[in-house]
Every structure is written in structure tokens, then in C-alpha cells.
Amino acid sequence: MADKRRRKSLSIFRQKADHSPTIQIPASPLLEKRSSDYLPSPVDSDPASPKPRPRTLQKANRTSVFGSLRSLHSLDEEEKLALTRSDSKASSLQEESDMNVKGLLGSKVLQYGEVQAGGSNMFRKRTQFMVLTESHLIRFRSQIKAAEMFPSIPNSLNKGHTPRTSSVSSYQELQMSTYSDITSGVPLEQVVAVYKIDDGRPSPVVEVAYFDERARRASAMQLQLNEMREAELWIAAIRSACNQARSLVQQQIQDRTVEHLARVLERERDYDPEHFHIFKVVQRFINKSTGRASAEDLTRLGSSTTCYLVIGLHKIHLVPLQKSSTRSSSTSLSELDGMTCYAIVNLTSIRVVADDDAFQLTFKPPMANPCMVQLASCSGGEIALWLRSASEYLRPEWLRQPFIFDVPPEIDDQMIPPNFPKEDHDCFDRTLIAYCAGYDVDTSRICYSVDYDCEDAPRFQLLPPSNGTTYSALELLAVFRALRYNESFSSISFARINLLPLRLYYDGFGSDLDSLFTRSGNPTNIAGHQDLPVLSQEIRVLALKSRRLRRLDFSHTIPHQTLAGDGETLDCGILEALTPLCKRSLTNVDWIVLTGLRLADSDLNYLVDAASERKCHLRALEIGECGLSVHDIDVLLSALAVQESTVEVIDISGAQGRFSPELFQRGMGAFTRIRRLNLTRVQKTAGSEPLLPPEVLLAWRLEALYLSQTTLNEQTVDSISTYLATPKSDILRELHVNQCGLTGYDLATFFRSMTRDDMQTRMMHVSANENRLKTGNTVLFRTIAQNCGPSSLSLRMMDFEKENHFRELINALKVNTTLRSLDISRASLPYDASVETCEALKEMFATNRTLEELDISGEHAHLDTTRFGIGLNIALRGLEKNTSLKLLRIEYQALGLQGANTLAEVLERNDSLVEIHCEHNDINLQSFTALVNALEKNHTLLYMSTMDHDRARSMDKVRREIETMERADSPKVPKSGGGAIKKAFAGTLTGKPHGKGHGHRHSSSMSSTASFTNQDVAAVMSTLDEKWNIQVSRMQKYLFRNYCRAQGVPWEDGAGDEDSRQTTATGDSSIAQILQRVKLDRTPTAAHPDALDYIDEKLGRDSNSQMIFQMPED
Incomplete structure (x- = not known):
């Protein structure tokens, strides 16, 4: 494009065949005015005016001509040099003498007139003459000087359009006298914006901001006019001419500038090639005041800053111009500090002025005042359209964007075609990320x-x-x-x-x-x-x-x-x-869960108001644990009775006070479509009446009934049993009776009542945790053995006074064929399970063909610990033959290394387990490695914990042992004591128990335990942590492989896993090598001598230690 501009500028040295045609300005509402409304119109084409031929051409003085043109900063160097070129031939001299100098600044005058020039003395107003051509806006010192360059402009002495004859004696003198009278000339393609300066005074001021991108210079020209109408005419003419001039420029912004701005947005994490738009704008600073103003005031009021407006993915960036003239891609911190960012989601108003290039953006951040940004740009309408498009991209589901779009009609009618890809959940993630970016x-x-x-x-x-x-x-x-x-x-x-x-x-x-x-x-x-x-x-x-x-x-x-x-x-x-929305039917929300909220009196009033209005069509009243009294709930139930045809769920758990059975049954009986009822911690007054009589239960369509922590007397148990025995209860899916004081006899009664004559499995979940089941537990277990009961049962925290009672439950599970899910976690045995009990549990695992979920987790508390003991390792071997169990929870059972090895052997042979939850079992790195190695051979398991808690405990244990060794490093400690500590350290690292009496002897130089610096300890812990991460990565890899196999998705094994297994298969036995490497890498000092050779020896001996619990042979 630069070459095209150069060829165009050089064309003025040729004789003109005809006059330039009149520039056609595109139709615009701003330009639809009568010809009489404008200033005196210039001549459409230059009249043929004979010019005296210069007498001499002083070639020796070409440099002065070049100097006089140097103020025209818009000209290229080639264009300036073209003015000094001459040919030695006479014909060339003839063409040069006839050249029209004004061709450099345009050949057609579009507008001209007098303006006031600002100065330091406000009492001596000076006037200057403005001329607008198709390529430049030029300011002359006087109209006479303008007429000398453009004959179509009448001079001040002779008003009219008669040709003026120049009296200059030479071409050189013509150039010097003309260009010296030009105070400034602005190329129209460099104009950034044309706008009025609104200072509240009757004398209008028009500012023309322009920017030379190649020289990186920005400036502004002010035109102080007498009338507002005159200012509007100048603005319209300049804007129209600028649009024509910019249409001839192919590249508005240079590539180096685009690259620089892209890097700026990358640093702000807001760059996306599909959402990256750059515009030149002027940031205006408006300071309205009253009274008379000096020239300095006018300059200050019209102060503005040219910058780049960049629309990124989530924000609008006002980036200052690069001050450095180098082509380096780096950006200084001072330049970045001047950048201002505004979130697109905070945009509340876009106002584009029709009369000039000014526009305004308003942003409203949360918890802050609105921020108005006054800008101006010839691309104001395009900026407004791209901002609307960017907002629609970030919020594609919003029917109306939450900002005022005040633009001229011709802009509002335009639309950038949306090209938004569809995403899951109606682009929720995209909108959420946009708001997070906007709110920082x-x-x-x-x-x-x-x-x-x-x-x-x-x-x-x-x-x-x-x-x-x-x-x-x-x-x-x-x-x-x-x-x-x-x-x-x-x-x-x-x-x-x-x-x-x-x-x-x-x-x-x-x-x-x-x-x-x-x-x-x-x-x-x-x-x-x-x-x-x-x-x-x-x-x-x-x-x-x-x-x-x-x-x-x-x-x-x-x-x-x-x-x-x-x-x-x-x-x-x-x-x-x-x-208010529910009462006016302005929303479809009819289910509001308020459980656990402390409702104030005002909240209760709103709730009663909504409950009494049939238009609200509420489907649920969930106000459990809201601190409401019995009286408040009675009022609510009475008001809610008008919506008995829509209410499906009522939750009044935790009501304060005691209900009268008669009033309670009357209020609850009004609702016939109740599917779920939550009466947790609801108490009734003293008496033998049941809380829920059979006739009330039979009137409902219950799918879930919650009675936990509610005392159930004998009459209430009979009422529930009667209800369970009727076909009306066949749709009941959940029954929660935790901490209700039920005995084994009561629960056995429920199980027999819900069992039908055909002995089909009752698809139902019963939760009966923390009850007095030890009373009548034999009857309960016999009922389970007879296949009476639900398909899912939770008997958490059962207390077994005798171990044989627990064996009765295990034996019942051997023959039961109806239970699909069973939770007997936190069961309390009088002591660790015996071999006989563990053998029974092993047989149950091997023979049961219906259980799919089993929870046998223990509990570890400060005052109580419940677990089966180390004999559980025997029982786990029964899982090798199990073909139905899919989920196993075995937490807080202190499996340790021996239990982990047993579980690893199970995983290698079992092909039905899908999930294993085995956290909190003292699993160290060696134990976890064994489980991961077994998982490599298992192709059905989809979930296994990463053992984060066990990992933290294991790492902390290693750290404590190292600190113990450090404290034990004293001359007073005998050799045998040091050996004991070292032996404990070795057991900690390997997770293996210690044998008795190793009997090794050490030299006197090795008699004390080696000491470690904090750096050594940190290095060891970092290495162990890295080994844990390797095993976690392997585990996730195998689980993902199994998931792909289950979903029928092809999976390719990655390389390098064999090496990973070889380096970690030894578990923690390589810790000695880690410690030795740490000591070798450390510079020896007198305070920390190297003495670690005994650790390898101890760890090597420790690897052959005996197990505490001998596993029986199969």
C-alpha cells in the first residue's frame, strides 16, 4: 500500500490531462442538507488560470525547498525528495515549472473557512484559515495564503472566483512563500476522530485527533468556531472526507502493532484469535465548567489521549501507544501500567452520537460506582456492534443484553451474523468464565x-x-x-x-x-x-x-x-x-426447599401468604430444622390446605414442641397426594395414641417415610406394620427409623409385614441404625435368613454383646437371597473377631450370590474403636470366589501391609468388584504399590481411592522417625539403643514388623545414629512424595483403562509403565538408597559426618522379618 501511495504522490509531476472529478460522498443522514445551508461552496474544479513561467530554477538551493517542506510530517521521504528532483532537459524543466504545488495536499477543495486560533493571550484573538481537500485538512495563516495555493478560494481583497495571478518571481520562491504559511496539514487517513468539545460555552470547539502510526505520533487540531451550525457543517464535511480517504487504505493497523497488542492480551489471559478486534480511539477527558475561559482553558478542556481499543474475549482494553520507536516485540512495564481494562459483562450502556465520532461506554462493577468512559473514534458504530456481538457470545441465552444500546438507527439496524458454537448446558461454562473474569x-x-x-x-x-x-x-x-x-x-x-x-x-x-x-x-x-x-x-x-x-x-x-x-x-x-412472583404467576417455581434455615417472623409471614394463595400451586413444604414451633406449623398446615391437590412433600422435621395426635392427624389428613413425609425429631404428647394411625397412612401415596429420632411407641409400630402389610404400601421405597428405640422384635415385625406371599424381593431401603437391636437380635437374624425384609438394609452401629450373635448374622447372610445392599459398618464386637468368625465371614463372601454392595467399615474415635481385627485378612480371601459383589467399603479396619497384600491378591482374581473404598487403613507406600500392581491385572475395577489420608499419615510418620533418630544421636546412647531406633526407622519405611534380636555388631565409628539436616529431610520427603505421585498416576491410568473397556471405547497402553513399575515395585525398601544419596550429595561438614552404611544393613535384614499373624494355607 505504501508503494501505491508513493506512485500517487509522484503523479503530480506529470501534466494534468483533465481536472479531478468531484468526490462523491456516500449518502448519510448527516449530509442530507440543502446547498444553501453550507458555507460558500468552493469551485468544483480548478479554473484554467495561466501562471507565469519561472524565470530561473536555482538547483543549488534545492535544500532550502526541502527544508520548507519538512513541516509536512505526513509526507514520505520519497515524496519529499520528489520535490527536489529535476531533469537537465528543457522539456522536463517546462513540466516542472508548470507543476501545481497543491497536488501534494489534494487537488480538490471540499470546504474552507475562517477559525479562531488559540494563543497565550486571550484578548488578542487570531484567525486562521482552514481548507479541507480530499486528502488533507490544512490550516493557513490567512485566506490570502490559502488562495495562493488553491485559486478556487477567493482572497480577502477580491471576493470571487476570478483566477489570481501569482507575482512570485521563481518556483522556489513560490514554494517557500506558500508552505511557510501552512501552520499544519493533517492527512485524512490518519484522522482518528472528529468531535465537539462540550465545555458548556456558546463558542463551539471542534477537535480533530489524528495519529501517524509509522512515526508513532499522536496529536490533535482544534477549530474554534463562532456558531454551532458552522461546527456541525465542518464535522460533517471532515467525517465524510475521512471515510473516503480511509476506504483507499487497505491496512488500517500495521502488523507489528497487531502482534504487540496480541501479546499484551496474552499476558492478560484474554486473547482469542476469533475474538480479537483493534480500533484506534481517543479517550476524552471532559471537565465542564462555567464562566469565561482562556486559551489555556480551552486547551485543557480539549485534552485527549489517543490509544488502541482492543476487544478481547472477556474484556475491553485501552492500550496506550507504544512510545518506543524500536521494532522490538517487548513491552515495558510502564506502558502496561497505563493500560485500562473493563469487563464486557459489566457493560451497562453504549451511547453513540450521530453528529460526530464521540461515543460513551458505561460500566457498572459490583459494589462500585458506574464508570463512564468517554471515547471518540471514526469506527464508533463498528465498535458498538462488536461489543454487542461479544456480549451475545458470552451470554448466548440472554434474550436481551443487560445494557442500553443507544445508537443511531442506521447502526442499530446492522447485525454482525452470530457464529456461536453450541456447548453443553446452554453454554453455562462460557458464561460463568466470563463473569469470573469480569469480577476478577x-x-x-x-x-x-x-x-x-x-x-x-x-x-x-x-x-x-x-x-x-x-x-x-x-x-x-x-x-x-x-x-x-x-x-x-x-x-x-x-x-x-x-x-x-x-x-x-x-x-x-x-x-x-x-x-x-x-x-x-x-x-x-x-x-x-x-x-x-x-x-x-x-x-x-x-x-x-x-x-x-x-x-x-x-x-x-x-x-x-x-x-x-x-x-x-x-x-x-x-x-x-x-x-410475590408465585402470587402473580410470574414463575414456574413451585418447590422451595428451606430445610435448615432459621426463619424469622417476616419469613413466616411470607410463607403463610404464599401457602394460602392457590395460584402459587406449591408442590412441597420443606421447612425442617427451621426453628418453627408447633403452633407455627399448625398455622402453615391450615393455610396450605387450599393447595391439597398439588402438595406432594411435607418436611416438618425438628419442630419445637409436642404435637397433639388428634390435631396433627386432622391437619395432615387433608393432604391426599403426599409422596414423601419427613417427621424426623417430631414428638407427640403423652398418651398411648399412635402418631400416625393406619387410616391416615392409607390415605397417602407414600414413597418415602422418615421417622428417625422420633420415639415410636408400641401402637405406632403396630400402625406402621399394618400399613406395610397392605397393598397400599407397595409403592413405598424408603423407610427411615434411625434412633427410634426399636428392638430386634420390632424390626422383624416390619420385615415380615412387608413380605408378600410370593416371597418376591421387596425393592425397598430400610435404615434402622443405632437402635436397640440387641434385644431380639436372634429373631431378627432368623427373619433375614428366611428371606423376609427389604432389598437394601442399613444396620449401622449394631452392638453385639456376644461374638456368636455376630456369627448368627453372618450365617443368615449365607442363605439370604433377597438382600442386594447391606451396611453393617461400625459394628461393635466385645473383642477382635476370632478365627471361627473370620472363617464364617470368608465363607459368606464365597457363597453369597445376591449381595452387590457391602459396608463392613470400622470406626476410629478418641474414646472408642470398632474393628474386626487382623483376622479380617482371612475373611477377605473369600472374595476371590465371589461373583456378585460390586461395591465394597472396608475403611478404618487397620489393614496395614498384610491386609493390603491380601486385598491385592483378591483384586488379581476377582472380576466382579467395581468399587473399593479402603481409606484410613494405615496404607503406606509399599502397601499402596502392591494394590496398584494388582490393579494392573484387574480389568473390572472402576474406582479405588488415592489414599490421601493414609499418604499424609505415612509421610508424617517417616518425618517423626527421622526426628527421633536425630534426637537419639547422643554419645550417651548405647549401641543397642541406637540399633533399636534404627530398627524402628526401618520398620516405618518398609511398613513391616520387627523381628527380635538381630544381633548385628557395628564398629565404634558407627555407634551413633547419623544426623540429618533440614535439607536432607526435605529431600527425602520430596523423593517419597514423588514416588507416591508415580503410583497415583499408574492407578488412574489403569482405572481409565477399565472405564474404556466397560464403555467399549478403544484404549491404547502408554509406554514407560514397565520402567515405572520396576523402579517402585520394591516399595520403600529403596529408602536407604534415598538417604544414602542425600548424604552423598551433601557437602560433608564437621557437624554432620557421613555415617549411613548401617541403614542399608538394617533394612536388608528387616526385609526377612516374620509376620505377626500367620496366614493359613488354603
Whole structure:
């Protein structure tokens, strides 16, 4: 393009065959004016005016001509040198003498007129003359000087268009006299923006900002005019001419500048080749004032900064111009400090002015004042369109972008065609990342899951943050904003996520305007909305904008101890947000979970108001653990009776007080469509009446009944048994009676009642944990042996007074064919299981063909420990022949190295297990390595824990042993004592027990234990940690291989695993080599002599130690 410009500039040295045609300005609303509205129009074409031929051509003085042109900074060096070129031939001299000098600055005058020039003395106003051509905007000292260059302009002495004859004696004098009177000339293709300076004064000022990208120089020219109409005419003419001039330039921004700006955005982590747009803009600084202004005031008011506006993936960047003239790609820190970034998601207003190039962007960050950015650019309309497109890309599901788009109609009618790829969950991740970037929060902290196997699926579940702390207000706000308008979820759950930071947050700088309208754009007209906390506003908008959303779960989201300023319970704000929408049928949300929230009196009033309105069509009332009294619940149930045809779930667990059975049955009996009832920790008044008589139970369609921690008297047990024996209970799937004081006789009665004559398996889960089952346990186990009972049973924390009672349960499981899932974890035996009991458990594992899930975990507490003992290793061998068990939980059983080896042998032979949970079993690196090696031969297991807890304990144990050795390094310690410590250290590393009496002798030089520096200890721990990581990587690799096989997906084995196994198969037996390497790498000092040769010897001997528990031969 530079070559084209050079050829064009050199063409002025040829004689003109005809006059340049009139420039056609594109039709625009700004230019649709009558010809009489303009200033005196210039001549369309230059008249043929004879010019006197110069008498002499002084070639020796060419340098002065070149110097006079040096002020025209827009000319290339070749163009400047072209003015000094001459030919020795007479014909060339003739052409040069007839040359029109004004060709360098344009050949056609589009606009001209007088303007006021600013100066230091405001009382001596000077006027200058402006001329606009098709290529330049030129400022002359006077109209006479302008007329000398452009004959079409009348001079001040002779108003008219008659040709003027020049009186200069030579061509050189013509050049010097003309160009010396040009104060500035601006190439139109370098103009960045043309705009009015709004200083509140009647005298308008027009500023023309331009930028020479090759020289990296930016400047501005101010035109002070007398009338606003005159300023508008100049702006319209300059903008039209600039558009024509820029259309001839192929590359608006140089490649080196594009590369520099791309690197700047890469450092900001906002670069995406598909979302990268660069524009030259002027950042305006408006300082309106009143009164008279001096010339210095005008200059200050019109101060502006030219910079680059770069639209990235998530932000708008105002990047200052590069001050360095070098072509280096590096950017100084001072240049980056001047950069300003604004998030696209914080954009609230785009205003583009129709009369000039000025436009305004407004950003509203959370918890901050709106920020207005005054800009100007000839590409203002294009910038507005790209910003709207960028916002639509980040929020593709939003029907209306949450900002004011105030642009001229011709811009608003344009549309950049969207090319947005579809993503899962309606691009939820894309929107969430955009808001996290806009709010400067770490996206990796936010965790969530999507459940497709639940009621009202799919369900969005916000999980605790990745680092274990609570979410901040901005992180929660990002999640809420990302969920807005998203209709891929039918349920949204914030269960057990602390929403208090957002509940305490009030945005006093202005609320979200989008929250004032429905999804279809109609105003909600709900009074007091802007006075609500941000949590209430976001919940309201969340329910307002989604038509698919049916359920919201806020259980345990506000801590109980939260109090308001007056010491009263702080209202949750959830019901205040949702009740007006439900009453006006503005939302489809009809299931609100409030379990675990301390409801204030205002919350209760909103809840009663919603319950009494049939339009709310509530499907559930879940107010468990909300601190409500029996009276409050009676009022709620009475109000909710009008919606008895829609209510499916009632949760009043934890009610404070005692219900009267008569009043309770009357209130609950009104609901005939109840599917799930939660009466946990609900007590009744004294008396023999049952809490739930059979006729009330038979009136419902129960699928789940929760009675845990509720005292069940004999009459209530009989009532439940009667209900279970009827066909009405066939749809019951869950029965929870934990800590109800039930005996083995009571539970056996339930099991016999739910069993039908055809002895088919009852697909049902019964949870009867922590009951008094030791009373009548023999009857209960006999009932299980007779295949009576549910398909899933939980009997956690059973207390066995005698070991033979536990064997009775094991023997019952041998013959049972109905149980699919069994939980007997934390069972308490009088002492460790005997060999007879372990053999029975082994036989049960080998013969049972129906159990698919089994939990035999123990418990480790400060005051009590429950486990089967080391004999469990015998029982585990029965799993080698098992073909039905898929999930095994065996935590807190202190398996150790011996148990891990047994479990590894099981994994090599078993082909049915899918999940193994074996955490908290004193698994060290050697034990974990054995399990991973066995997993290499297993092709069905899909889950095994990474043993993070056991890993931490093992590493800490090694560190403590090293510290013990350090403390034992004393001359007073005898040799035998040092050998004992070293032997303990070796056992810690290898995970093997110690034998008795090694009887090794050491020289006197090795009598004391070697000492280690902190650097040595850190090096050893780092090496061990690396070995753990290697085994974890191997385990994940094998699990992924098995997953691919289960899904029928091809899987290719990676190289290098054999070497990894060879280097780690020895387990921790190489720790001695690690320690030796640490000592060899360390520079010996007098304070730390090298003495580690005994460690290898000890570890080598220790590898042949005897096991404490001898495994029987099969």
C-alpha cells in the first residue's frame, strides 16, 4: 500500500490531462442538507488560470525547498525528495515549472473557512484559515495564503472566483512563500476522530485527533468556531472526507502493532484469535465548567489521549501507544501500567452520537460506582456492534443484553451474523468464565455437578469450593448471573453452600435493570425491589427468567447464628424474593426447599401468604430444622390446605414442641397426594395414641417415610406394620427409623409385614441404625435368613454383646437371597473377631450370590474403636470366589501391609468388584504399590481411592522417625539403643514388623545414629512424595483403562509403565538408597559426618522379618 501511495504522490509531476472529478460522498443522514445551508461552496474544479513561467530554477538551493517542506510530517521521504528532483532537459524543466504545488495536499477543495486560533493571550484573538481537500485538512495563516495555493478560494481583497495571478518571481520562491504559511496539514487517513468539545460555552470547539502510526505520533487540531451550525457543517464535511480517504487504505493497523497488542492480551489471559478486534480511539477527558475561559482553558478542556481499543474475549482494553520507536516485540512495564481494562459483562450502556465520532461506554462493577468512559473514534458504530456481538457470545441465552444500546438507527439496524458454537448446558461454562473474569475471581474454585437421575432433572448442584473455604460474594454473584436465562436445568440446588456473604451485600450504587423485567420484557412492578439485598434480587431474577425451572434448594445455606443488627434472627430473604412472583404467576417455581434455615417472623409471614394463595400451586413444604414451633406449623398446615391437590412433600422435621395426635392427624389428613413425609425429631404428647394411625397412612401415596429420632411407641409400630402389610404400601421405597428405640422384635415385625406371599424381593431401603437391636437380635437374624425384609438394609452401629450373635448374622447372610445392599459398618464386637468368625465371614463372601454392595467399615474415635481385627485378612480371601459383589467399603479396619497384600491378591482374581473404598487403613507406600500392581491385572475395577489420608499419615510418620533418630544421636546412647531406633526407622519405611534380636555388631565409628539436616529431610520427603505421585498416576491410568473397556471405547497402553513399575515395585525398601544419596550429595561438614552404611544393613535384614499373624494355607 505504501508503494501505491508513493506512485500517487509522484503523479503530480506529470501534466494534468483533465481536472479531478468531484468526490462523491456516500449518502448519510448527516449530509442530507440543502446547498444553501453550507458555507460558500468552493469551485468544483480548478479554473484554467495561466501562471507565469519561472524565470530561473536555482538547483543549488534545492535544500532550502526541502527544508520548507519538512513541516509536512505526513509526507514520505520519497515524496519529499520528489520535490527536489529535476531533469537537465528543457522539456522536463517546462513540466516542472508548470507543476501545481497543491497536488501534494489534494487537488480538490471540499470546504474552507475562517477559525479562531488559540494563543497565550486571550484578548488578542487570531484567525486562521482552514481548507479541507480530499486528502488533507490544512490550516493557513490567512485566506490570502490559502488562495495562493488553491485559486478556487477567493482572497480577502477580491471576493470571487476570478483566477489570481501569482507575482512570485521563481518556483522556489513560490514554494517557500506558500508552505511557510501552512501552520499544519493533517492527512485524512490518519484522522482518528472528529468531535465537539462540550465545555458548556456558546463558542463551539471542534477537535480533530489524528495519529501517524509509522512515526508513532499522536496529536490533535482544534477549530474554534463562532456558531454551532458552522461546527456541525465542518464535522460533517471532515467525517465524510475521512471515510473516503480511509476506504483507499487497505491496512488500517500495521502488523507489528497487531502482534504487540496480541501479546499484551496474552499476558492478560484474554486473547482469542476469533475474538480479537483493534480500533484506534481517543479517550476524552471532559471537565465542564462555567464562566469565561482562556486559551489555556480551552486547551485543557480539549485534552485527549489517543490509544488502541482492543476487544478481547472477556474484556475491553485501552492500550496506550507504544512510545518506543524500536521494532522490538517487548513491552515495558510502564506502558502496561497505563493500560485500562473493563469487563464486557459489566457493560451497562453504549451511547453513540450521530453528529460526530464521540461515543460513551458505561460500566457498572459490583459494589462500585458506574464508570463512564468517554471515547471518540471514526469506527464508533463498528465498535458498538462488536461489543454487542461479544456480549451475545458470552451470554448466548440472554434474550436481551443487560445494557442500553443507544445508537443511531442506521447502526442499530446492522447485525454482525452470530457464529456461536453450541456447548453443553446452554453454554453455562462460557458464561460463568466470563463473569469470573469480569469480577476478577478464580474460576477454578467454583465446582458444580449436574444430576440427570433425580426428580425434576437435570439438577444443577453447586458444590463447595475446591480449596475448602466458603465462596465470596463475587463468586456467588458470578454463579447466579451465569444461571440467569439458562433453561437447561429444571432444578437448582445451593444446598449446604454458605450464601451469607451475598445475603449481607447491598449494592447502593445501583441495582441491575434486567431484574425489573420478566423474560418477555414486561415490567414486574414489584415495589421495593431495589431495596432488597443482592441475594434476594438474584433469586428473584433466577426464578423470573427461566420457564423450565421448577425447584430451588436452599437448605442449610444461612448459618443459624446469624443475627440482624437488633439482635433478632436475620431473615433469609428467599421468601421475600419468591412469594410475590408465585402470587402473580410470574414463575414456574413451585418447590422451595428451606430445610435448615432459621426463619424469622417476616419469613413466616411470607410463607403463610404464599401457602394460602392457590395460584402459587406449591408442590412441597420443606421447612425442617427451621426453628418453627408447633403452633407455627399448625398455622402453615391450615393455610396450605387450599393447595391439597398439588402438595406432594411435607418436611416438618425438628419442630419445637409436642404435637397433639388428634390435631396433627386432622391437619395432615387433608393432604391426599403426599409422596414423601419427613417427621424426623417430631414428638407427640403423652398418651398411648399412635402418631400416625393406619387410616391416615392409607390415605397417602407414600414413597418415602422418615421417622428417625422420633420415639415410636408400641401402637405406632403396630400402625406402621399394618400399613406395610397392605397393598397400599407397595409403592413405598424408603423407610427411615434411625434412633427410634426399636428392638430386634420390632424390626422383624416390619420385615415380615412387608413380605408378600410370593416371597418376591421387596425393592425397598430400610435404615434402622443405632437402635436397640440387641434385644431380639436372634429373631431378627432368623427373619433375614428366611428371606423376609427389604432389598437394601442399613444396620449401622449394631452392638453385639456376644461374638456368636455376630456369627448368627453372618450365617443368615449365607442363605439370604433377597438382600442386594447391606451396611453393617461400625459394628461393635466385645473383642477382635476370632478365627471361627473370620472363617464364617470368608465363607459368606464365597457363597453369597445376591449381595452387590457391602459396608463392613470400622470406626476410629478418641474414646472408642470398632474393628474386626487382623483376622479380617482371612475373611477377605473369600472374595476371590465371589461373583456378585460390586461395591465394597472396608475403611478404618487397620489393614496395614498384610491386609493390603491380601486385598491385592483378591483384586488379581476377582472380576466382579467395581468399587473399593479402603481409606484410613494405615496404607503406606509399599502397601499402596502392591494394590496398584494388582490393579494392573484387574480389568473390572472402576474406582479405588488415592489414599490421601493414609499418604499424609505415612509421610508424617517417616518425618517423626527421622526426628527421633536425630534426637537419639547422643554419645550417651548405647549401641543397642541406637540399633533399636534404627530398627524402628526401618520398620516405618518398609511398613513391616520387627523381628527380635538381630544381633548385628557395628564398629565404634558407627555407634551413633547419623544426623540429618533440614535439607536432607526435605529431600527425602520430596523423593517419597514423588514416588507416591508415580503410583497415583499408574492407578488412574489403569482405572481409565477399565472405564474404556466397560464403555467399549478403544484404549491404547502408554509406554514407560514397565520402567515405572520396576523402579517402585520394591516399595520403600529403596529408602536407604534415598538417604544414602542425600548424604552423598551433601557437602560433608564437621557437624554432620557421613555415617549411613548401617541403614542399608538394617533394612536388608528387616526385609526377612516374620509376620505377626500367620496366614493359613488354603
